[in-house]
Amino acid sequence: MAEHPIEGMMGVTMDKIRQMVDSNTIIGNPITVEGTIIIPVSRVTFGFASGGSDVGQKSTKDMFGGGTGAGVSIAPIAFLVVNDGNVRTIQLMEHMSPVDNAINALPDLVDRLTAFLKKEKKDKKDDAGDKSAEESGTKE
Template identity: 35%
Template structure:
């Protein structure tokens, strides 16, 4: 079965997918902020492929012509951020819960504090 052309197509597809997908596709590179907080993006990776082939000609010949094809696709969807800061670690999912307005209101004070700190740090580094 080692000389089967379909097997060659399949090996080509799998080696291509292995080259595209690695652990950094799922758990992204950490992002460091000026206040020491680390943000790590988390994603969902989905991929699929198909392959097929057929031999044409009569069964009496020793070598039959082969026709085949391969196709595939992949998606990477961000799903959450892991935030590690002085107050601990928190997982912030990107899918909004049913009561998304409550979630936005809950996170607003944290956002305002971060924006204020950012402006304060930026203002102190400007030349006078």
């Protein structure tokens, strides 16, 4: 069975959208400047519409009218800055939604959790060393 013309138009439009919008569009390629890594973050929105009609039912074999369309908006919203193992977010937009605020807080949360876990691991090692010293009678 032959493909309907609207299917071909939709396929071409979706392929063009895929070419424009991929993960590299949202999270950009890292840029390294003097040991600091800068990663651009963008908000991508897109819309897609298609429609068609077989006009005049008397001779539908060759009659078709239709169209497709799409729109893409790409707006830079932030940069992730990685320097000496620390991650910071530099926002470009003043008005943020709760989701944006949560995403903005993530790097700081990761840094705090990492520092906390390292401290806890160190404290456990120190406690184990103190117990070992007490058992051998060498602790002052």
